[in-house]
Amino acid sequence: MNFLRKPFGYEPILKKEDLQRTPSKKKGPRASDWKSTLSRIWKIVDEQRFLLITVFFMVVISSALSLIGPLLIGTIIDQYILKGQFQNMAPIIISLIGVYIFLSLSLFFQNYWMIGIAQSTIYKMRTGLFNHLMKLPVSFFDKRQHGELMSRATNDIETVSATLNTSFIQVFSSLLTLIGTVIVMLYLSPLLTVLTMLIIPLMFTAMRWITNRTGKLFKEQQAAVGALNGMIEETISGQAIIKAFSQEDRVIEDFREKNARLRRTGFWALTYSGYIPKVMNFLNNISFAIVAGIGGILAFNGLLSIGIIVIFTEYARQFTRPLNDLANQINTVLSAIAGAERVFSIMDETKEIDEGKLPEHTKLKGEVEFKDVHFKYEMSEEQETLKGVSFHVKPGQTVALVGETGAGKTTIMQLIARFYDIENGEILFDGKDIRNLKQATIRSQMAFVLQDPFLFEASVYENIRYGKLDATDEEIIDACKKANAHEFISKLPNGYETILASDGSEISHGQKQLLSIARALVANPVILLLDEATSSIDTVTEVKIQQALELLMKGRTSFVIAHRLNTIRHADLVFVMNNGQLVESGTQQELIQLGGFYAKMLEQTDSFRE
């Protein structure tokens, strides 16, 4: 008994309440979920309607030909072999050769085109998912593991792919065969046909019982795969830390746990879905027995001829085969739905709000104003990161943001770039509310050098060109020279053509920062955001690029976060942040004279230096 409840020690996954259907609540939306997911997939498949119709015709042809084949063979046996007339067989054999060639051809082409349709659909789903992902707000990514999202574009979509490749044709041809057989059966004996059909309600009940479980289990399974994928991605990306702290065993333990969850859900999903063909077979056998038994009784009473029973049992068998196939397909389709649902759930996430009414190419002068801005990150619950910040920056001014870590400096920059939307208050560019401007308007006139420099797996050229897609090689080299990156780039094996690896170690952190600065130089923005852009660069190099940075900031509205005072030196304004509030602002001189936070900070720096 214990084995049945927990076979091989696998705890059951579905609880009683999961399976109970409160008719109005649970069943309704769930069924429509399936339907909507299927219809969404169908919509993409249907874009190739012409090919689809061609495939359908091919299926009709191959189904017809695979019926004609045996028929002709039957004719040969009846008309020639049994009668001993072997000499006139040539014409019918030749026509059979024709039938077989066309059968193989139609099979080939239906598969050939179907694969094309399926893979195009998959491609559209995948790129659709990616495109949508790129339009989601930054806050969406804060909450999710990379690997988990990646799993949706690979593992989940693959389940749809596997289904589309085969199920479509299978369902088609099964339906065709089914219809054909039923017609013949009705012709032979309506009564026996009805008897055979008796199992259909039973089949439905059984299928419902099974799919009610597998539907949920497949979803669980895909979620488990996603979690595992997330864990693998995170641990491999952070491998150096794991090694440094000798945490391999712990990570492996954690992996085993997630892996065990996958095994458990997978086991149950596979077991239940494995029921389908068996149960179908059983019901077929029963229906077989019914036909034989009741048919026998009828024949006994002289109501049916024996010949008909014999032929009918043969057809009854043919009837159940496509039914079996269909039942098996339901499983595959269910797993595809589980995968597709996860894909579509991302595609249903709300995009970054971009309802700006002003035309896209509004040229910005670079005036930035915050009016009583309040903001909190979604993950940090009640705590506000910005508690009513107001300031006004004129076009072309350079602002240095200083303050303790966590005071909200980076947050201000992220809000200027509109990575997040604010709760309360207003952010204005040239007096226009940020929400009235298009994302493209702001971001295309802005360059952001982020705290963590990132390089793509691409050549140096391409990495810098990210700042301006049509930049010439000369522009790039010029920018790199200004950013003091030219020297080390020249030493790379292929110079500017060297492919950089984002996780490779050949480029140092400081060098990555130099490249990020070059990237911003190329972009030629109106508003410039430098978030600790030179933190890992040695001071000698920093002095060298200082000129380039000054040049870069000249005539542009610039926001700079830096802890080194020489970076702040040239700012027109200094904003001192403390605990989410702007506590002081003014020129360096003013702030020193004020004798507040900033002055104290300078003192501390000096005293530390001595």
Next chain:
Amino acid sequence: MKTVYSYVKPYWLPALIAFILMLIELTVEIVQPLIIAKVIDDGIVVNDFNTIVFWGIVLVVLAIIALICGVTNSYFSSHVAYSFAYDLRNVLFTKIQAFTMATYLKFPTSGLITRLTNDVTQVQNVLFMSLRIMIRAPLASFLSLLMAFLINPKVALFLLVGAPIVIGFLYFMVKKGITYFSQVQWRLDRVNRVLQECLQAIRLVKAYMRNEYESSRFQQVADSLKLDTTKALRIMEIIMPALLLIMNLSLLAVIWFGSNEVSMGNAQVGELVAIINYAMRITGNFTMFAFIIIAFARAKSSAERMKEILIVNEDGLEVATSEREEVKKPPIEKIGTIRFEQVSFTYPASSLQVLSDISFEINPGEKLAIMGETGSGKTTLLNLIPRFYEPTAGRIFVNGRNIIDWNMGELRAMIGFVPQKSLLFTGSINENLKWGKQNALVSEVRLAAEHAQIHETVESFPNKYETRVGQKGVNLSGGQKQRLSIARALISKSRILLFDDSTSALDVKTESALWAALESENATMLVVTQKVRTAKTLDKILLLHEGKVDAYGTHDELLKTSNRYQQIVRSQEEEQVGEEG
């Protein structure tokens, strides 16, 4: 070397049971038509009601047996398939954890991810199908063929005319399939790669409005994947129609030549008809056949890819070297010493020497600043101490013992490492800090956090130490991440601390408090820094230039002797001028 499929072995018993259950089911299926014949011949034809009922009951009983076998089989084969996949994943993951950093450079993350998920699934599916349906088609075909031969070998032989072609064809197709499918898996790696990159760089993508650019980049890799998958599947799809054609033509050969045999009196008409029937049954199984072959080709290419991980040998793995020579371990001299002897280093697959001929020694409790321009090898030097990479020449001693003689775990446990990029993991702050010491007490966590100047900040969070950290610590500020990463290193009370420019995002006040707190740790420290004011407070300074030691000594010594150091100092003195004027 174990192959991928050898991991099925532990489950031979349930696999065998599943197999036997499947055979019973198959037997029932084969017996069934015979019973139907009995019902018709002995019951219906002769109007024997009792016989009809009897055989009817037998039929139902058999059906129930088949159902029980089938359903039970479901349990056993799912168990085998999923346990195999589970073990395989664990083995692969454990192996990956043992990779050296150099080995990681050979395998892109995306490729490893695909191998552990998609590739394992491919193989697992084939295993599951083998235990349930796969054997059925070949077995049924084989039995039909056998029956045909028993009836009349001479006529049945015509069924095999196509056999040599079929074998050659299948061999060719499977080989092709394996190459094509490994190409497909490789393309999937690429899709994974681009996706991973864009997720990591999402802020950059947004800041530069490059979502369309990235979309077109993704479309390229997705398109290649589509094309290669389509190609692979289409090539493999030839198998079924081709096999069917060959078999059908063989059937015609049987009819044509068979009737000759019949007319010559070498065969009975009934025999010919029976053989034709069996031949038609064989062709009925061909869809399944083609399916099996495709699945096997696909699984084989996935298995090959996993093997690439399994065959990584000692050179690519971290373990063993020290345990091997347990006895010969030289004694430990002084706890907290680090000595470099003429150490040189070149990254694998690179010709650029990053470090050359580095020698220095630090005594217990001493603090060494490492300075130098970007790309001069500072980070690399630190990475050699916990053996992330092995020096290409020279020796490194920790506590007086060559690091290659240390047990890897022991060595790393002695070192508190704070990397340049403060990487945190999904989980709570508490969990992240405990990386340094799993069984750390609340007081220890708190003390480390206090020293790292992060305790107050954590306390100000609504959930304090239980605050969730997103992947890579996205919801914390740069300085907060750095301090958490320092706390994580402090918690184990290591006698050796390595700081890789780990205070760059800290403001001056916090940083000075941090260094003051670290005084009490009384540990040997190697500190990569850009700041003269930090370097000055440490005992010695090692100045690197293009991978070589440019100067080594105290601040005052270097100020006198090293031009380069003077230059650095000057670059930072200027800021003083700026402040005053």
